[in-house]
Amino acid sequence: MSQGRPTLADVASAAGVSVSTASLAFSGAGPIAPETRERVHEAARRLGYAGPNPLGRSLRSGRSGIVAVVIGDQLRRSFRDPVSVQVLDGLVSTLGPLGLGVLLVPAHTTTDGVAELDPLLEAAPMDAAVLIWGAREEDGVLAALQRRGVPVVVGEGPELPGVAVVGVEDRIGTAELARHLLELGHTRFGLVTLPLSHPRRTEVATPERLARPEWAPARHRLQGLADAGVEPVMIVETAGSLVEEGRAAGRLLLDVPEPPTAVLAQSDLLAAGVLLAARELGLRVPEDVSVAGFDGLDLPWMAPDVLTTVAQPLGAKGEAIGRAVEQVLAGELPATVRMPVSLRVGTTTGPPRS
Amino acid sequence: MSQGRPTLADVASAAGVSVSTASLAFSGAGPIAPETRERVHEAARRLGYAGPNPLGRSLRSGRSGIVAVVIGDQLRRSFRDPVSVQVLDGLVSTLGPLGLGVLLVPAHTTTDGVAELDPLLEAAPMDAAVLIWGAREEDGVLAALQRRGVPVVVGEGPELPGVAVVGVEDRIGTAELARHLLELGHTRFGLVTLPLSHPRRTEVATPERLARPEWAPARHRLQGLADAGVEPVMIVETAGSLVEEGRAAGRLLLDVPEPPTAVLAQSDLLAAGVLLAARELGLRVPEDVSVAGFDGLDLPWMAPDVLTTVAQPLGAKGEAIGRAVEQVLAGELPATVRMPVSLRVGTTTGPPRS
DNA sequence: GGATACTCTCGAATCGATTCGAGAGGACCG
DNA sequence: CGGTCCTCTCGAATCGATTCGAGAGTATCC
Numbered sequence: 001m002s003q004g005r006p007t008l009a010d011v012a013s014a015a016g017v018s019v020s021t022a023s024l025a026f027s028g029a030g031p032i033a034p035e036t037r038e039r040v041h042e043a044a045r046r047l048g049y050a051g052p053n054p055l056g057r058s059l060r061s062g063r064s065g066i067v068a069v070v071i072g073d074q075l076r077r078s079f080r081d082p083v084s085v086q087v088l089d090g091l092v093s094t095l096g097p098l099g100l101g102v103l104l105v106p107a108h109t110t111t112d113g114v115a116e117l118d119p120l121l122e123a124a125p126m127d128a129a130v131l132i133w134g135a136r137e138e139d140g141v142l143a144a145l146q147r148r149g150v151p152v153v154v155g156e157g158p159e160l161p162g163v164a165v166v167g168v169e170d171r172i173g174t175a176e177l178a179r180h181l182l183e184l185g186h187t188r189f190g191l192v193t194l195p196l197s198h199p200r201r202t203e204v205a206t207p208e209r210l211a212r213p214e215w216a217p218a219r220h221r222l223q224g225l226a227d228a229g230v231e232p233v234m235i236v237e238t239a240g241s242l243v244e245e246g247r248a249a250g251r252l253l254l255d256v257p258e259p260p261t262a263v264l265a266q267s268d269l270l271a272a273g274v275l276l277a278a279r280e281l282g283l284r285v286p287e288d289v290s291v292a293g294f295d296g297l298d299l300p301w302m303a304p305d306v307l308t309t310v311a312q313p314l315g316a317k318g319e320a321i322g323r324a325v326e327q328v329l330a331g332e333l334p335a336t337v338r339m340p341v342s343l344r345v346g347t348t349t350g351p352p353r354s
Numbered sequence: 355m356s357q358g359r360p361t362l363a364d365v366a367s368a369a370g371v372s373v374s375t376a377s378l379a380f381s382g383a384g385p386i387a388p389e390t391r392e393r394v395h396e397a398a399r400r401l402g403y404a405g406p407n408p409l410g411r412s413l414r415s416g417r418s419g420i421v422a423v424v425i426g427d428q429l430r431r432s433f434r435d436p437v438s439v440q441v442l443d444g445l446v447s448t449l450g451p452l453g454l455g456v457l458l459v460p461a462h463t464t465t466d467g468v469a470e471l472d473p474l475l476e477a478a479p480m481d482a483a484v485l486i487w488g489a490r491e492e493d494g495v496l497a498a499l500q501r502r503g504v505p506v507v508v509g510e511g512p513e514l515p516g517v518a519v520v521g522v523e524d525r526i527g528t529a530e531l532a533r534h535l536l537e538l539g540h541t542r543f544g545l546v547t548l549p550l551s552h553p554r555r556t557e558v559a560t561p562e563r564l565a566r567p568e569w570a571p572a573r574h575r576l577q578g579l580a581d582a583g584v585e586p587v588m589i590v591e592t593a594g595s596l597v598e599e600g601r602a603a604g605r606l607l608l609d610v611p612e613p614p615t616a617v618l619a620q621s622d623l624l625a626a627g628v629l630l631a632a633r634e635l636g637l638r639v640p641e642d643v644s645v646a647g648f649d650g651l652d653l654p655w656m657a658p659d660v661l662t663t664v665a666q667p668l669g670a671k672g673e674a675i676g677r678a679v680e681q682v683l684a685g686e687l688p689a690t691v692r693m694p695v696s697l698r699v700g701t702t703t704g705p706p707r708s
Numbered sequence: 709g710g711a712t713a714c715t716c717t718c719g720a721a722t723c724g725a726t727t728c729g730a731g732a733g734g735a736c737c738g
Numbered sequence: 739c740g741g742t743c744c745t746c747t748c749g750a751a752t753c754g755a756t757t758c759g760a761g762a763g764t765a766t767c768c
Contacts, residue, residue: 005503007753007754007755008754008755008756009754009755017717017718018717018718018719019718019719019754019755019756020717020718020719020720020756020757020758021716021717021718023755023756023757024716024717024756024757027755027756029756029757030716030757031715031716031717032716032717033715033716033717036716036717048501050476050501050502050503051476051477051502052754052755052756053753053754053755054418054477054478054479054755055409055412055413055416055418055479055753055754055755056413056723056753056754056755056756057754057755057756058409058412058413058479058723058755059409059410059412059413059722059723059724059725059753059754059755059756060722060723060754060755060756060757061723061755061756062409062723062724064408064409064479065474065477065478065479066420066457066478066479068455079433079439079442079443080436080439082434085433085434088433089433092458092460096460096463096472096474097463097465099473099474099477101422101457101458101459101474101478102457102458103420103455103456103457103458104446104455104456104457104458105455106446106450109450109451111451118450119453120419120450120453120455122404122405123405123408123419123453124408124419124420124455125408125409125412125418125419125420125479147402147404148404148405149359149404243654243655244654247654272655273654276654276655276657280657280658300597300598300601300627300630301597301626301630301655301656302655303630303634304634361723361724361725362724362725362726363724363725371747371748372747372748372749373724373725373726373748373749374726374727374728374747374748374749374750375746375747375748377725377726377727378726378727378746378747380725381725381726383726383727384727384746385744385745385746385747386746386747387745387746387747390746390747406724406725406726407723407724407725408725409723409724409725410723410724410725410726410753411724411725411726412725412753413723413724413725413726413752413753413754413755414724414725414726414727414752414753415725415726415753416753416754709768710767710768711766711767711768712765712766712767712768713764713765713766713767714763714764714765714766715762715763715764715765716761716762716763716764717760717761717762717763718759718760718761718762719758719759719760719761720757720758720759720760721756721757721758722755722756722757722758723754723755723756724753725752725753726751726752726753727750727751727752728749728750728751728752729748729749729750730747730748730749730750731746731747731748731749732745732746732747732748733744733745733746733747734743734744734745734746735742735743735744735745736741736742736743736744737740737741737742737743738739738740738741738742
């Protein structure tokens, strides 16, 4: 058939061999005479055949070679945070050598103002799916994937039956950070949290939402604080881990008669925002207020300040997720991985003004 | 067959209809009695059938519903730049409603220190491919895609036969920016460029590389400068659009006996780095040195400075790329799109110290 | 020379769906 | 009551590859 792109059958007949032999010439999965293989390749070259069609191959093998990464409502929002990007980078570089590609799938699509599960979630080819930023049972994403029989790996919990989890010791890390500030002598803490459940606005956290944090990272870090015995005088919940959100939160916390002497933010970008807010309010850091974050990002524009933070191994986390994907594809259910974090004291924390 | 996941055939027999009827019940592409459809769906529900297997469907239709986005060598590097992320966001939100997913494909893989074309490029299923950051004929990516017969859309040129191009009027924008600085009275310009060809280190640009800029955005912006009659006294080429690179470039340009009075950077992140370098060297902006960028990013941490820049419609560019993809999938070759840019004067440019 | 072993090639089945033309059955009309 | 039309369902072919067992042909050894 000269119409359309050539198929293996075309190549086979041009080379004067059977289709099965031609297949062998490309896959190498079976005995074939070097001369025959060369003849097939030669024919392929002549016809402009660029190798077996992945669609046919996938159907036969039942594998698409695609791993879906489910992203939040807006790509922009997910990826403006270097944290996600670094994890994704580790993931891609682990999956690549395995011949696996990463498909970006939005969790929801908004049609006429109504958010629904993205059709890709239900219909795109995928051998496994990754939820980098935790899963909430409520939102149906997990259910949709499990109905399809797609194995799932989630970053940062929660632990759900049949789901592989890769996370960091953020509870322990937060506790360590809190103790660092306690040792410096702080007693009045402000806290800036990541979204506790479905994102909304940046404002003082309500007791109801604090009582039931659906989002694993926020929950763990809250627990870490409690572990260290810290009870913040004021807690602001943000709508996402962005500098602007942190700045808004910082203003809420610091632009009051008796501001806290230390502000803990659940992410570095939020902490950076708090720092900006402090600067705008004429507060010196750390003399007037200490600020600490979480993540261990390298933010060159913060120079000469160096943020005190809890560093998590982001790239390695992505790689661990990649390995977990490899395992679920092999039919195993990987054990939960919790990666270590480390306190990194910078220049933004110090003793409170007495 | 009770082994493995149920197929359409299983559902059909459970519902007591033929496979073709069952197919109709899901696709709706043909007449079917409502009652029959309901019976099929009921059987599907009972068997835990989550809808037609995309692999089978793809093979039949010849369409995978996947658009590859080819990214640079490191994901981290590509996505640390908000520019790419915003374009990608526009792309994803245009492609989503069309039922198309975005597959991230690295251009190269490094095995044992040797960079090769990533196997996914040659083997992953895709209906079309997008090169967000321009294409160079040299690197083989384009050739590999064209050999496969995959239609390609590139962002930011160059214009190649059979390839759709979406870009911005960066040449015109740069010229406008240059004239703004000329009008302010500047005569000694420093220039910080994006990589001119294959990325390497941040250092003073060699005449050879300046003479033959392979990378379209860098080339256009160089041309724009020339259009305005500006000839920089010193040009530094960077290894990529990152704050650190800009900072290094800024030090090279400004830490000299007679520094330029205005520094033009080919991207906002580079300009931000130059700003940092200036600050570190004790130079006031814009009193001692004016700094301008390109892109129109919203960088909250630059406050209270507002960068003078040329704003390009990043999200809209992604959407335009998405529409171009739609067209190439329909078999058309879209005309080259050049989107308008606009000069946005901030607080980082002013008259030179006389 | 004949049996055995080995190497390579081939035909046919299979993966899971879609699609087209054919035909069964019922409704309607004259 | 017979014919026509319409609605719905079905069987079979098809998409492009992989894989397995069978078999042809040649080499090896006694």
